[in-house]
Amino acid sequence: MEGQSIKFGKNFVTTEEFLAQGHTFCTGCGEALALRLACKALGRHVIIANATGCTEVCTSPLPVTSWRVPWIHTLFENTAATASGIEAGLKILMKKGKTPEKNIKCVAVAGDGGTTDIGIQALSGAFERNHDFLYLCFDNEAYMNTGIQRSSATPYGASTTTAPAGKLSIGQTTWKKNLPEIAVAHNIPYVATASPGYPFDLMNKVKKGGDIKGPAYVHIFSPCPTGWRHATDLAIEIGRLAVETGIFPLYEVENGRYKLNIDRPKLKPVEEYLKTQGRFRHLLDEEIEKIQEHVNEEYAKLKAKVACFST
Amino acid sequence: MSERIGLEASHAAAEAARMADVDVIAAYPITPQTHIPERLAEMVANGELDAAYIPVESEHSAMSTCVGAAAVGARTFTATAGPGLEYMHNVLYVASAMRLPVVMTVANRALSAPLSIWGDHSDAMSVRDTGWIQVFCQNSQEAFDMTLWAFRVGEDAGVLLPVMVHLDGFHLTHVTEPVILPEQEEVDKFLPKFHYPFALDPDKPMTLGAFAPPDVYSEAKVAQEVALRKSKAVVIKGFEELGDIFGRYYHPVEPYKTEGAKTLLLTMGSFSETAKTVIDAKKDRGESVGLINLRLWRPFPFKELRQAVKSAEILIVFDRCISFGGPGGPVSSEIRSTLYDEKQRPKVVSFIGGLGGRDMSAKDFEYVIDRGREIAENGSEELYETVGIRGKVTDIRG
Numbered sequence A: 001m002e003g004q005s006i007k008f009g010k011n012f013v014t015t016e017e018f019l020a021q022g023h024t025f026c027t028g029c030g031e032a033l034a035l036r037l038a039c040k041a042l043g044r045h046v047i048i049a050n051a052t053g054c055t056e057v058c059t060s061p062l063p064v065t066s067w068r069v070p071w072i073h074t075l076f077e078n079t080a081a082t083a084s085g086i087e088a089g090l091k092i093l094m095k096k097g098k099t100p101e102k103n104i105k106c107v108a109v110a111g112d113g114g115t116t117d118i119g120i121q122a123l124s125g126a127f128e129r130n131h132d133f134l135y136l137c138f139d140n141e142a143y144m145n146t147g148i149q150r151s152s153a154t155p156y157g158a159s160t161t162t163a164p165a166g167k168l169s170i171g172q173t174t175w176k177k178n179l180p181e182i183a184v185a186h187n188i189p190y191v192a193t194a195s196p197g198y199p200f201d202l203m204n205k206v207k208k209g210g211d212i213k214g215p216a217y218v219h220i221f222s223p224c225p226t227g228w229r230h231a232t233d234l235a236i237e238i239g240r241l242a243v244e245t246g247i248f249p250l251y252e253v254e255n256g257r258y259k260l261n262i263d264r265p266k267l268k269p270v271e272e273y274l275k276t277q278g279r280f281r282h283l284l285d286e287e288i289e290k291i292q293e294h295v296n297e298e299y300a301k302l303k304a305k306v307a308c309f310s311t
Numbered sequence B: 001m002s003e004r005i006g007l008e009a010s011h012a013a014a015e016a017a018r019m020a021d022v023d024v025i026a027a028y029p030i031t032p033q034t035h036i037p038e039r040l041a042e043m044v045a046n047g048e049l050d051a052a053y054i055p056v057e058s059e060h061s062a063m064s065t066c067v068g069a070a071a072v073g074a075r076t077f078t079a080t081a082g083p084g085l086e087y088m089h090n091v092l093y094v095a096s097a098m099r100l101p102v103v104m105t106v107a108n109r110a111l112s113a114p115l116s117i118w119g120d121h122s123d124a125m126s127v128r129d130t131g132w133i134q135v136f137c138q139n140s141q142e143a144f145d146m147t148l149w150a151f152r153v154g155e156d157a158g159v160l161l162p163v164m165v166h167l168d169g170f171h172l173t174h175v176t177e178p179v180i181l182p183e184q185e186e187v188d189k190f191l192p193k194f195h196y197p198f199a200l201d202p203d204k205p206m207t208l209g210a211f212a213p214p215d216v217y218s219e220a221k222v223a224q225e226v227a228l229r230k231s232k233a234v235v236i237k238g239f240e241e242l243g244d245i246f247g248r249y250y251h252p253v254e255p256y257k258t259e260g261a262k263t264l265l266l267t268m269g270s271f272s273e274t275a276k277t278v279i280d281a282k283k284d285r286g287e288s289v290g291l292i293n294l295r296l297w298r299p300f301p302f303k304e305l306r307q308a309v310k311s312a313e314i315l316i317v318f319d320r321c322i323s324f325g326g327p328g329g330p331v332s333s334e335i336r337s338t339l340y341d342e343k344q345r346p347k348v349v350s351f352i353g354g355l356g357g358r359d360m361s362a363k364d365f366e367y368v369i370d371r372g373r374e375i376a377e378n379g380s381e382e383l384y385e386t387v388g389i390r391g392k393v394t395d396i397r398g
C-alpha cells in the first residue's frame, strides 16, 4: 500500500516509511534523519546495498530489521562493487527474460569512511564502468560506528579518537577530502551535495539521482551528536549553519554543469558553526582564522565553476 | 552428437561457463587465470554468450560483484589465481555464509613474496576454511566437467553454496588436451535453470547480511557448517548424474590401482596424472603401490578416504604448500587427523614439493615413493621432507 502524500509548501512528501522505527541510531542522529528522508524520496522500487557503519549496524540486528525495502549488507569496503553486481545482474536477467521487466533502482549506502577511504577503489571502478546506480554517502566526518576515529573526510581541526587534540596537536591536521569533486572527475551524469538541514532539497536530489540513467552520487552531510559532541536537538541547525558558513555548500553537477542550490550573498563566519560542537572546542583564534581562509578560498573556487555555466 | 576437440583447460572452463549460460561474469586478470576471462569476454563480444561481462577493478570487487549479482538471482562466474584469491579473501566468507552459489575457477598460483606467477597450492590451502565446496582437476576434460558440475551442485536448492574449481596454474591451465564437448541438450538435462529462492526483489523485501549479536552468530555459523557437510550427498549425486549423462564418472576420492597395494601415494590436481605413470611403472616391476587422487577437498570426504586407505601400510601424502611453522603439509595434516582414530590405519609420511611452478617429474615421484617407504620403516629426522628442493630443511621436528 502506497502511503499518502502530505504537502509542505510546494513539496509533497509520502507518509510511508521504508526505514522503520525501532532502529538503534543515537538520539538526534542527523544520519538517521537523512537516511529516512532519502528512503522516502526513493520509494519502494529499490534494492539497497549498504556498507558496514552506523547505517547498517543501527538498522539490522538479527533477528529484526528496520528495512521495508530489499536490502543487502556484505562488507565495509565493497559496497559499490556489490551494487555493480546487483545492477548488472538485474539488467541481464531482464534482458534474457529470466526476471520480469521492472523498474528497480540499485542504491548504495555508505558512510564517509566506507566511501572516501576504504571503499574509494570500488566506487571509482563502479563509476568508471558506468553502472546505472545511485550512491549515497552519509558523511558524519569520521568512523562513528567504531568510536569516532578520523577519516579522510574529517575536517581540519576536529578532534577524533585517532587524531585527538592534545598539547602538540590540534586534532585533524589535513583538509577534508573533497569526494564530490572526485566523483565529478569521473564524468558521471549527476553529482550533488545535500543536508538534512534542507530536507526537501535533499529529497529532490536523491530522487533525481535515482531517476537519472547511469551513475549518480549524492554526498549527504550528516551531523552526529555523539561524535561531534553537539546537543541532540541541533542536527538540523548545524546542517543549516554548515551551508550558511560555506563549510558545506549545497550544489549539483549535472553532466558537468555546476549549480549552487543555496547561494547566500554573504557567508556567516565559520566560528558560528565551529562553536556548536565539542570536537572543535580546543581551536584557538589563529586556527579558526586559517579555517575561515580555507573556506573562503574553496567557496570562491566553487563559485567560479558555477559562473562558468551561468548564462 | 558430442564432439572431441583439442582445448586448453582454461578454455574448457570458459566453454563450460558458456554452456551453463552464465548471466554475470566479473573478473580481474591475473596470470595464469587470464585465458579464462579473456575467452569469456570474447564470447560475449561475439554474441556466443548472452552475459554481462564486468571488467571490475580488482578481485575484491570481482567477488563482491558476483555476490551482488547472485543475490538478485543471476548465475554468476569468476576466475582468479594466487594473489587475486587472497585479495578477495574477505568476500569469500560472505559468499558462502550468505549462501550464494557463485562458481569460481582458481588457476592455482604461488603467493608472494618472492613474486611467482607459477603454480602451487598455497592459494587453495589459504581459503580452505572459507566455507566453499572445493574440487581439484587433473586435466582439461575435468576442467570442463567440474565447472558444469559446480553450477549443478552449488545451485541445488538443498545446497546453495559457492563452489571453487581448482586448476593447477600453467601445468593445467595452459595445457591443450582432447576434450569431449557435450551437446547443449545434454548440458540442459544435467543443469537445470537457476532459481535462487532468496533473490532481492522490491515485491518481496528481504534483509540479507544483517549483523548478528553473540546470541545469534554461533547458530548462524553452525547452520552454515551443517549445510556444507550435508552438501556431500548432492556432490556425489552430481557426480553420478554427470556420469549417467556424459559417461564420465567422478568420485570424491579416486583410487588408482590400489587393490592390495601396501604403499599408497596421495596427490591432488594435475600432478596425479604424472604420479599415475610412476605407479604403472612400479607395478610393472612388481612393486606393491597405488595412487589416491583426492578430488573433493571440501566438504572433506572422510568416509571415502578412510575406506580407500584402510588396507595400506604406508600412505605418502604429497603437498604443494608449506604450512609455515605447522605440522607438515596442510593436506597431510588433515589426513593424519582423519585417520588418527582408526584402529587400522597406514603410517602417514608427508612430502612437500612442486612449489612456485617447480616441476615434479616421474623421477621425482619415484623418489617420493621410495624415500617414503624408507621413512615409514626407519623414521626421519624431519617432520616432513621436501622433494626436488636445493638445501635441506633441518631441525624442523622441533
Ligand SMILES: Cc1ncc(C[n+]2csc(CCOP(=O)(O)OP(=O)(O)O)c2C)c(N)n1
Residues within 6 Å of the ligand: A031, A052, A053, A054, A055, A076, A077, A110, A111, A112, A113, A114, A115, A138, A140, A141, A142, A143, A144, A145, A146, A151
Ligand atoms: C575491512 C574492514 N575494516 C574495518 C572495519 C571496521 N569498521 C566498521 S564500520 C567502520 C567505520 C565506519 O565509518 P563510516 O563509513 O564513516 O560510517 P559511520 O559509522 O560513520 O556512519 C569501521 C572502521 C570493517 N568492518 N571492515
Ligand code: SF4
Residues within 6 Å of the ligand: A024, A025, A026, A027, A028, A029, A030, A031, A032, A054, A058, A140, A144, A145, A223, A224, A225, A226, A227
Ligand atoms: S554515532 Fe553518530 S552517526 Fe552513528 S548513530 Fe550515533 S549519532 Fe548517528
Ligand SMILES: [Mg+2]
Residues within 6 Å of the ligand: A111, A112, A113, A138, A139, A140, A141, A142, A143, A144
Ligand atoms: Mg562516518
